[in-house]
Amino acid sequence: MTTTALINKLALIGAGLIGGSIARAARASGAARTIVATARSPQSRRRVMELGFADRVTDTNIEAVKDADLVIVSIPVGASGAVAKEIGPHLKTGAILSDVGSVKGSVVRDMAPFVPPGVHFIPAHPVAGTENSGPDSGFAELFVNRWCILTPVPGTDPAAVETLKAFWEKLGANVETMTPEHHDLVLAITSHLPHLIAYTIVGTADELGEVTESEVLKFSAGGFRDFTRIAASDPTMWRDVFLHNKEAVLEMLGTFNEDLAKLTRAIRRGDGEALFAHFTRTRAIRRGIVTIGQDSAAPDFGRPHPALPTARIARPYAVDGD
Ligand code: NAP
Numbered sequence: 001m002t003t004t005a006l007i008n009k010l011a012l013i014g015a016g017l018i019g020g021s022i023a024r025a026a027r028a029s030g031a032a033r034t035i036v037a038t039a040r041s042p043q044s045r046r047r048v049m050e051l052g053f054a055d056r057v058t059d060t061n062i063e064a065v066k067d068a069d070l071v072i073v074s075i076p077v078g079a080s081g082a083v084a085k086e087i088g089p090h091l092k093t094g095a096i097l098s099d100v101g102s103v104k105g106s107v108v109r110d111m112a113p114f115v116p117p118g119v120h121f122i123p124a125h126p127v128a129g130t131e132n133s134g135p136d137s138g139f140a141e142l143f144v145n146r147w148c149i150l151t152p153v154p155g156t157d158p159a160a161v162e163t164l165k166a167f168w169e170k171l172g173a174n175v176e177t178m179t180p181e182h183h184d185l186v187l188a189i190t191s192h193l194p195h196l197i198a199y200t201i202v203g204t205a206d207e208l209g210e211v212t213e214s215e216v217l218k219f220s221a222g223g224f225r226d227f228t229r230i231a232a233s234d235p236t237m238w239r240d241v242f243l244h245n246k247e248a249v250l251e252m253l254g255t256f257n258e259d260l261a262k263l264t265r266a267i268r269r270g271d272g273e274a275l276f277a278h279f280t281r282t283r284a285i286r287r288g289i290v291t292i293g294q295d296s297a298a299p300d301f302g303r304p305h306p307a308l309p310t311a312r313i314a315r316p317y318a319v320d321g322d
Pocket of ligand 1: 013014015016017018019038039040041042044045074075076077079083100101102103125126127128129130131132133134135234237
C-alpha cells in the first residue's frame with residue numbers, strides 16, 4: 001500500500017493499449033491503490049491476468065466498477081454508450097467516470113444520459129498512442145510528457161476535475177481542459193485527418209498497376225513507410241473515430257482539399273516559389289514540435305542505421321589495379 005495513492009480503487013473497462021498502459025502507469029506511479037480491470041473477451045481477460053498489471057480481473061463490467069472511485073472506459077468510442085448504460089446504475093456515489101476516447105462530442109452524447117446524479121462524469125483523451133493494440137501492447141511510460149485533454153461538461157464539480165487532472169499528471173501527462181466540440185475540431189486536423197491520409201496513400205500504393213508491390217516495399221524508405229506506421233492502426237478504433245467525428249473531419253477535409261488544389265496548381269504551373277514558400281513553412285512546424293519536446297530531434301525519427309559492411313570500411317577507396 002502506498003501513501004501517495006490519489007485513487008483508492010481504479011476500475012478499467014477495456015485493457016488494451018490505453019487501458020493496459022493506464023494500469024501499468026498507475027501501478028508504477030502509485031496513483032491508485034487497487035486496480036481492477038476487465039476486457040470484452042475471455043482471451044483478453046486471461047492475458048491481463050497473465051501479464052499481472054491489474055490486482056484483479058473481473059468477468060463483467062458491473063463487477064469491475066463496484067465501489068470504484070475512478071472508472072475509466074478504454075474501449076472503441078462506438079461502444080461507450082452501451083457500456084455507460086450497463087454500468088451507470090452500479091457506480092458509487094461520488095465516483096468519477098471518465099474515458100479515453102479519441103472523439104469527445106459523441107462520447108458525451110452517448111454516455112452522459114446514463115450517468116446517475118452524484119457521479120462526476122469527466123470525459124478525457126490522452127493524446128498518446130502507438131499503432132499496436134491489445135493487452136500486450138501497453139507500457140507505463142506511454143503518457144509521459146504527452147497531453148491529456150479533459151472535456152468536463154458544464155456544472156462539473158471542480159474538485160473532481162482536479163482529482164482527475166492530478167491522476168493524469170501522476171501518470172506523467174500534461175493536462176489541458178477544453179470543450180468537447182473544440183477537442184473534436186483540433187483532433188480532426190492533428191490526428192484524424194493524418195490517419196485518413198495515411199489510410200488513403202497506403203491503399204493507393206497497394207492498388208497501383210504500374211508499380212509492383214515489391215517495389216513499393218523495397219523503396220518505402222523514401223517516405224511511404226512513415227505513412228504505413230499510421231495506416232497500421234487498429235481498424236475498429238479508427239472506423240469508430242471517423243463515424244463519430246464526421247462533421248469535424250469533413251470540415252477539415254474540405255480545407256485540406258482546397259490546399260491540395262493550391263499545391264497541385266503550383267506544380268502544374270511550375271511555380272517553384274510557391275512550393276518553396278509552402279515547404280519552408282511546414283519545415284518550421286516540424287521544428288516547433290521538436291522544440292516543445294513532442295518529438296525527438298534525432299533525424300529519421302531516431303531509426304538505427306546499420307554499420308557499413310566491414311570490407312568497405314577497411315578499403316574505402318578503390319586502388320589502382322583493383
Ligand atoms: P485496444 O488496444 O484495441 O483495446 C480495446 C479494449 O476495448 C479491449 O480491452 C477490448 O476487449 C475492449 N473492447 C473492444 N470492443 C469492445 C466493445 N464493443 N465493448 C466493450 N469492450 C470492447 O484499443 P485502444 O488503442 O486501447 O483504444 C481504446 C480507446 O482509446 C479508443 O476509444 C481510442 O479511441 C482511444 N485512444 C486510442 C489511442 C491509440 O493510439 N490507440 C490513443 C488515444 C486514445 P477485447 O480485447 O476483449 O476485444
